[in-house]
Amino acid sequence: MSSQMYDITTCPECGSLMFNGRCENRDCKYHWRPYDENDKTDNE
Numbered sequence: 001m002s003s004q005m006y007d008i009t010t011c012p013e014c015g016s017l018m019f020n021g022r023c024e025n026r027d028c029k030y031h032w033r034p035y036d037e038n039d040k041t042d043n044e
C-alpha cells in the first residue's frame with residue numbers, strides 16, 4: 001500500500017502552502033530550494 005501522495009504543509013518561511021517541501025510562493029527561497037524537514041528518508 002502506498003500512502004505517499006502529496007505532502008502538503010505550511011511553509012515556515014512565508015506561510016504559503018508547500019507541496020512535498022516546495023513552497024508555492026515563487027518569491028520564497030523554498031520554492032527553488034525545497035525545504036527538508038527530515039534529512040533524507042529513503043523508504044520505498
Ligand SMILES: [Zn+2]
Nearest residue numbers: 011014023028
Ligand atoms: Zn515559502
